[in-house]
Amino acid sequence: MGAAPASRDVTSYGMGLAAPLALFFLIFFVAPLLQLFWLSLHNDTAGLHWGLGQYLHFLTDPFSLGVLGSTLLLGAEVTAVCLVLGFPIAWLYQRVGPKLQTIIILIVLLPLLTSVVVRTFAWIVILGRQGIINATLQSLGVIDTPLKLLYTQFGVVIALAQVQMPLMTLPLITALGRIDPNLDDASCSLGAGSWRTFFRIVLPLSLPGVIAGCTLTYAAAITAFITQSLVGGGQMLFMPMYLYQQASTLQNWPFAAAISIIFLLAVLAVVSVFTTLGRLSRGYGGA
Amino acid sequence: MIMNRRSLLTTALTLGAMKAFPGLSYAQARPLVFATFTGSWEEAHKAVLVPAFRKANADAAMVLDPMLSVDQIAKVNAAKANPPIDVMLHDPGPALVAIGQDLVEPYPVEKSAYYKDLIAEAQEPMGPAPFFQVVGLTYNPEAVKTPPTSWADLWKPEFKGRVGITNLNSTLGTGWLVEIAKMRGGSEANVDPGFKALEELKPNLAAVAANPGALATLFQQGQIDISPGNFNAIQILKARGVPVEFVAPKEGAIAFKTTIHVVKNSPNRELAFKLIEAALMPEVQTTLMNPPYLIVPTNSKVTMGGEIARVLAKDTAELKKKFVFQDWKKINEQRSAWIERFNREIKI
Numbered sequence: 260m261g262a263a264p265a266s267r268d269v270t271s272y273g274m275g276l277a278a279p280l281a282l283f284f285l286i287f288f289v290a291p292l293l294q295l296f297w298l299s300l301h302n303d304t305a306g307l308h309w310g311l312g313q314y315l316h317f318l319t320d321p322f323s324l325g326v327l328g329s330t331l332l333l334g335a336e337v338t339a340v341c342l343v344l345g346f347p348i349a350w351l352y353q354r355v356g357p358k359l360q361t362i363i364i365l366i367v368l369l370p371l372l373t374s375v376v377v378r379t380f381a382w383i384v385i386l387g388r389q390g391i392i393n394a395t396l397q398s399l400g401v402i403d404t405p406l407k408l409l410y411t412q413f414g415v416v417i418a419l420a421q422v423q424m425p426l427m428t429l430p431l432i433t434a435l436g437r438i439d440p441n442l443d444d445a446s447c448s449l450g451a452g453s454w455r456t457f458f459r460i461v462l463p464l465s466l467p468g469v470i471a472g473c474t475l476t477y478a479a480a481i482t483a484f485i486t487q488s489l490v491g492g493g494q495m496l497f498m499p500m501y502l503y504q505q506a507s508t509l510q511n512w513p514f515a516a517a518i519s520i521i522f523l524l525a526v527l528a529v530v531s532v533f534t535t536l537g538r539l540s541r542g543y544g545g546a
Numbered sequence: 547m548i549m550n551r552r553s554l555l556t557t558a559l560t561l562g563a564m565k566a567f568p569g570l571s572y573a574q575a576r577p578l579v580f581a582t583f584t585g586s587w588e589e590a591h592k593a594v595l596v597p598a599f600r601k602a603n604a605d606a607a608m609v610l611d612p613m614l615s616v617d618q619i620a621k622v623n624a625a626k627a628n629p630p631i632d633v634m635l636h637d638p639g640p641a642l643v644a645i646g647q648d649l650v651e652p653y654p655v656e657k658s659a660y661y662k663d664l665i666a667e668a669q670e671p672m673g674p675a676p677f678f679q680v681v682g683l684t685y686n687p688e689a690v691k692t693p694p695t696s697w698a699d700l701w702k703p704e705f706k707g708r709v710g711i712t713n714l715n716s717t718l719g720t721g722w723l724v725e726i727a728k729m730r731g732g733s734e735a736n737v738d739p740g741f742k743a744l745e746e747l748k749p750n751l752a753a754v755a756a757n758p759g760a761l762a763t764l765f766q767q768g769q770i771d772i773s774p775g776n777f778n779a780i781q782i783l784k785a786r787g788v789p790v791e792f793v794a795p796k797e798g799a800i801a802f803k804t805t806i807h808v809v810k811n812s813p814n815r816e817l818a819f820k821l822i823e824a825a826l827m828p829e830v831q832t833t834l835m836n837p838p839y840l841i842v843p844t845n846s847k848v849t850m851g852g853e854i855a856r857v858l859a860k861d862t863a864e865l866k867k868k869f870v871f872q873d874w875k876k877i878n879e880q881r882s883a884w885i886e887r888f889n890r891e892i893k894i
Contacts, residue, residue, distance in 0.1 A: 322886075322889065322890050380763070383763055383767055384767065387767035387768065387769050388752075388767065388768050388769050389767060389768040390767065407707075407752075409753070409767075409769055410752075410753050410754075410769075488756035488757075488760075489756070489760060489763075491756075492753055492754050492755055492756060492760070493712055493713035493715070493719075493753075493754040493755050493756040493757075493760075494713065494754035494892050494893055496889055500756065501889075503715075504715055504885060504889075506616075507614070507616045507715075508616075508714075508715045508716075508881075508885065509881070509882045509885060510616065510619075510643060511882065
């Protein structure tokens with residue numbers, strides 16, 4: 260035990276309390292990640308020959324790049340849908356009484372209380388040929404033959420948007436709650452219309468929440484193996500399934516490892532764009 | 547010995563860890579571990595195989611640790627000298643991988659009381675097959691009035707947008723593609739005709755499921771009316787009231803040997819052998835053949851009965867005639883190239 264310094268600097272914090280968690284991450288996250296990276300630097304499945312062959316294979320193969328592109332695009336689509344649908348809910352939350360607030364928060368949280376598998380199966384029931392949407396449209400006479408909704412990109416986006424919605428709505432609710440309601444009134448009394456107030460006051464001030472929500476939703480949507488494979492089916496290939504196929508079915512671990520590293524870097528790139536935007540927006544909001 | 551606070555803490559932590567993870571203290575004397583498959587296999591083995599094994603071996607301790615074939619291989623690979631599993635269960639593809647990586651021991655055939663009674667296809671010296679998985683045509687009898695009789699029926703115009711298949715990740719998907727190729731003049735070494743046939747099937751395809759389990763959901767939802775399907779999976783659906791029927795096509799139902807292996811360097815080698823013996827016993831196989839399990843037996847002393855006798859085969863002789871076995875050694879050689887090709891070509 261070292262002796263305590265005579266005068267303690269009250270502005271600095273000891274990192275000792277974070278050590279257990281840091282150690283946990285070091286053993287169960289950093290070490291496996293390094294092992295994964297090490298594995299990806301081998302040209303053969305037995306892991307004997309060093310080389311960058313796996314990365315070259317992925318980066319020169321239009322098909323693999325296509326899978327990466329469509330996965331990143333899927334994330335963008337889901338995030339956009341979540342943002343457009345989630346923002347009004349968060350906005351409404353700040354403008355209703357406490358009773359309705361409880362109901363809204365319950366509705367927002369409800370999906371988190373059921374398993375992703377259950378939620379996804381519900382979407383199969385909704386989107387299927389004899390599902391709720393097709394049955395309703397057919398009984399109204401809008402369509403003759405059932406629409407193909409399941410196993411399409413549209414189906415995956417809609418299902419993922421619902422499944423990941425709480426990740427968008429919760430940060431938005433927090434961010435909107437921090438905005439002083441007087442600012443709205445001030446804006447209106449100075450002659451701005453509702454839309455102008457929204458775009459010039461509410462939206463900029465809620466940007467930190469928007470960024471946080473987008474980052475969470477995006478990361479969750481592109482890695483959602485279960486929903487992607489159950490609603491998207493076997494012929495729509497996204498990165499998680501591609502990875503699974505190589506690792507599990509083909510036992511090609513070095514290539515699977517390379518795919519994971521590339522996917523990780525791609526996601527980090529997107530997330531860092533979000534974070535940069537977030538930093539910029541903080542400057543903007545504070546100005 | 548000087549006791550300070552730090553050494554006291556270390557001792558307390560060690561004792562705590564030994565309490566929390568008893569595996570640390572007596573790694574040598576662990577019970578027999580059988581890595582079966584998850585789901586209905588686990589249920590069947592827990593209810594029938596484990597009690598039979600215990601009864602024959604003075605209540606020897608054993609645990610079921612259900613996991614996928616690939617996970618079994620990974621776990622044993624990670625600790626070859628002291629494997630955490632004693633008995634593995636594998637589909638034909640992974641079985642060859644496990645044998646190729648030198649993870650399993652040859653089965654002590656000469657000691658075995660039941661090995662010689664197995665039908666010839668199930669006698670695998672590196673690990674016998676305690677049961678078969680059978681793939682045939684599955685259809686919804688409410689929508690499909692005349693039962694299909696051949697794989698070729700999937701291409702009929704009346705099934706436009708009604709056919710479901712799985713991708714090649716599964717043993718079922720790959721085995722089916724090989725069978726289609728064979729039907730059109732191909733073989734395990736040449737599946738080009740199969741891919742051509744898939745191209746022609748596209749107008750009929752309603753879904754390419756990510757795994758065979760997802761096909762079941764698609765039947766339930768009316769998304770598909772006909773597909774290649776696993777006999778056992780269909781029986782489970784049927785028992786739950788889903789309108790599905792299984793039929794063996796006239797080209798022959800595809801049979802996969804599910805093999806059971808003693809893991810190399812297992813500390814429980816003798817008990818592992820005894821467990822496999824129990825799995826080959828006619829009594830155990832008979833119980834597993836009856837409802838609700840309906841697992842296809844491999845011991846020729848088992849008299850076929852019930853649903854298996856009705857839709858598959860009345861006896862071993864008929865079973866041999868109606869089942870098609872595939873050369874998975876050949877299939878494994880090119881499987882990754884096929885998966886890649888399927889990824890690229892099959893977009894609906």
